[in-house]
Amino acid sequence: MINTNDSKYYQRIPLWKDISLEEWNTREWQLKNLVTDVEMLSKVIKLTDKERANIERASRDSKFQATPYYLSLIDENNPECPVRMQAIPTIAELEEGRGDLLDPLAEDADSPVPRLVHRYPDRVLFLVSEVCSMYCRFCTRKRHILDRTSKQLSSEHDKAINYIKEHPEVRDVILSGGDALMLSVDMLEGIVSRLRAIPHVEIIRVASRMPCVLPMGVTDAYVQMLSKYQPIFFMTHFNHPFEVTPQAASACDRIAGVGMPVQNQSVLLRKVNSDPNIMKKLSHELLKMRVTPYYIYQCDLAEGIEHFRTPVSQGFEIVENLRGHTSGLALPTFVIDAPGGGGKIPVMPNYLLTMSDKSAVMRNYRGLMSSYANPRDRDCSCSTSEEISKTLAEEKPINRAYMDLVDGKRVTLKPEI
Numbered sequence: 001m002i003n004t005n006d007s008k009y010y011q012r013i014p015l016w017k018d019i020s021l022e023e024w025n026t027r028e029w030q031l032k033n034l035v036t037d038v039e040m041l042s043k044v045i046k047l048t049d050k051e052r053a054n055i056e057r058a059s060r061d062s063k064f065q066a067t068p069y070y071l072s073l074i075d076e077n078n079p080e081c082p083v084r085m086q087a088i089p090t091i092a093e094l095e096e097g098r099g100d101l102l103d104p105l106a107e108d109a110d111s112p113v114p115r116l117v118h119r120y121p122d123r124v125l126f127l128v129s130e131v132c133s134m135y136c137r138f139c140t141r142k143r144h145i146l147d148r149t150s151k152q153l154s155s156e157h158d159k160a161i162n163y164i165k166e167h168p169e170v171r172d173v174i175l176s177g178g179d180a181l182m183l184s185v186d187m188l189e190g191i192v193s194r195l196r197a198i199p200h201v202e203i204i205r206v207a208s209r210m211p212c213v214l215p216m217g218v219t220d221a222y223v224q225m226l227s228k229y230q231p232i233f234f235m236t237h238f239n240h241p242f243e244v245t246p247q248a249a250s251a252c253d254r255i256a257g258v259g260m261p262v263q264n265q266s267v268l269l270r271k272v273n274s275d276p277n278i279m280k281k282l283s284h285e286l287l288k289m290r291v292t293p294y295y296i297y298q299c300d301l302a303e304g305i306e307h308f309r310t311p312v313s314q315g316f317e318i319v320e321n322l323r324g325h326t327s328g329l330a331l332p333t334f335v336i337d338a339p340g341g342g343g344k345i346p347v348m349p350n351y352l353l354t355m356s357d358k359s360a361v362m363r364n365y366r367g368l369m370s371s372y373a374n375p376r377d378r379d380c381s382c383s384t385s386e387e388i389s390k391t392l393a394e395e396k397p398i399n400r401a402y403m404d405l406v407d408g409k410r411v412t413l414k415p416e417i
């Protein structure tokens with residue numbers, strides 16, 4: 001593991017030995033100095049001729065790009081360094097996998113207008129950008145979407161926002177891509193402010209891997225802008241405890257500091273984090289940064305990433321090792337995004353063994369069995385059920401309290417029922 005507590009950690013790499021800490025820690029410098037080819041990469045880590053040739057071949061189909069910051073976390077002494085495996089192409093990407101699919105999540109079929117995926121009743125995925133600061137080698141979308149920015153970016157944003165306006169059932173919008181924070185502050189604000197003005201949009205989620213791969217990219221300008229449009233949830237993506245550095249912690253602190261909850265979605269990757277203790281440690285490290293471990297995804301059936309896939313049973317082993325062995329806060333839900341567009345399906349070891357009218361028999365995390373006696377009276381109807389169901393049927397938000405700027409001051413808007 002690279003010790004990034006030493007502020008000059010990156011200067012061990014000759015290419016960056018003269019870069020000042022001030023420059024290194026800016027979004028601008030990092031984005032201007034992205035590593036995008038094997039020539040430059042060979043100045044960062046030692047590569048054999050065979051590795052160079054393989055990287056060149058593998059990156060013809062799906063672009064190679066990584067931030068200097070993320071590459072500086074590579075441990076050269078470990079050929080299976082988890083940071084290296086996520087960032088550097090390998091020849092395995094050219095192999096055909098078992099069950100590979102072109103559009104593994106069938107997002108195209110659920111896309112009513114460009115950039116929008118409307119699969120679940122009350123929420124949409126809004127792909128605001130095709131660009132990332134780093135192209136993760138296991139990315140589901142890397143071959144077909146990423147780095148192919150449309151010339152009609154603004155007009156496609158407009159169409160997607162109009163669709164959301166016209167669909168009152170949409171109460172939750174996830175801004176993703178690509179990486180939402182690759183848009184300029186102004187462009188992102190243009191989208192977020194228009195969404196916030198739509199009365200039925202209650203929740204906006206902003207998805208970005210920047211806290212992990214380019215923490216200095218999460219600038220005050222972004223977080224201050226976003227904080228004006230609460231409630232905003234920030235969805236990020238750490239896969240290994242070695243990614244949790246002081247720099248990453250400081251980015252998460254900037255986000256959480258303005259009141260945006262931060263949630264983490266990991267992908268289970270063979271030989272990167274496919275180990276129960278690694279995932280437990282990751283959960284603990286995330287919580288220390290005020291980041292909630294939200295999901296662990298089974299790796300999708302996208303082309304060229306079979307070498308990253310684990311058997312589903314490995315996810316079970318990880319969940320078994322977390323539940324009961326650490327606090328509930330550290331327990332992400334293990335999900336498989338069902339191939340063919342079935343959506344996220346939670347899968348977990350079975351703790352409920354039998355259930356009858358009289359009782360439920362369960363086992364705990366240590367295998368200890370116990371029985372829970374059901375009550376005699378089974379009527380579960382509630383006096384407020386009808387009233388609440390009516391508000392749901394009318395798609396009327398139950399609680400519209402959110403922070404907003406009124407005359408330059410932050411105020412809580414009252415719920416409208």
Ligand code: SF4
Nearest residue numbers: 132135136139178209
């Ligand atoms: S940041 Fe997300 S969208 Fe971008 S390459 Fe990585 S996994 Fe894919």
